[in-house]
Amino acid sequence: MDHSISFTQAEWSVMECLWEEHPLTGREVTQRMQQRCGWSRSTTLTLLGRLETKGAVQSMTEEKGPKVFSPLLGREDAALQETEDFLSRVYHGSLSLMVSALTKKQALSRQEQDELYELLKGLEAERND
Numbered sequence: 001m002d003h004s005i006s007f008t009q010a011e012w013s014v015m016e017c018l019w020e021e022h023p024l025t026g027r028e029v030t031q032r033m034q035q036r037c038g039w040s041r042s043t044t045l046t047l048l049g050r051l052e053t054k055g056a057v058q059s060m061t062e063e064k065g066p067k068v069f070s071p072l073l074g075r076e077d078a079a080l081q082e083t084e085d086f087l088s089r090v091y092h093g094s095l096s097l098m099v100s101a102l103t104k105k106q107a108l109s110r111q112e113q114d115e116l117y118e119l120l121k122g123l124e125a126e127r128n129d
Helices: 009-020 026-037 041-054 075-091 095-105 110-128
Strands: 057-061 067-071
Touching: 009 026, 009 041, 009 057, 009 067, 009 075, 026 041, 026 067, 041 057, 075 095
Parallel strands: none
Antiparallel strands: 057 067
């Protein structure tokens, strides 16, 4: 995926549904979103259409069958893209500024500190290779 796709909160919910299981028919997606969010059929179908226009979802119609939807963008790719957009927009691309701001408000557990330390050691090792 070479272009950036951003999702609204509602679109993200539909993508979560498709990441969990796909392909799904429009009816299956609308039923799941009705159960999860109380959305109407038209709301869900509108969101599926928007996601298809953005290039995040594809639909295919089997011969004499219903239209089925599948994600074109993986969850990890979407999460990374959202994180990069957030980091750029809010912290001017500075990861250390974000971590500093977060740790001032909420203390990191010992386990979280150890995980961050291991991550940083791994990044340093990669740089030195």
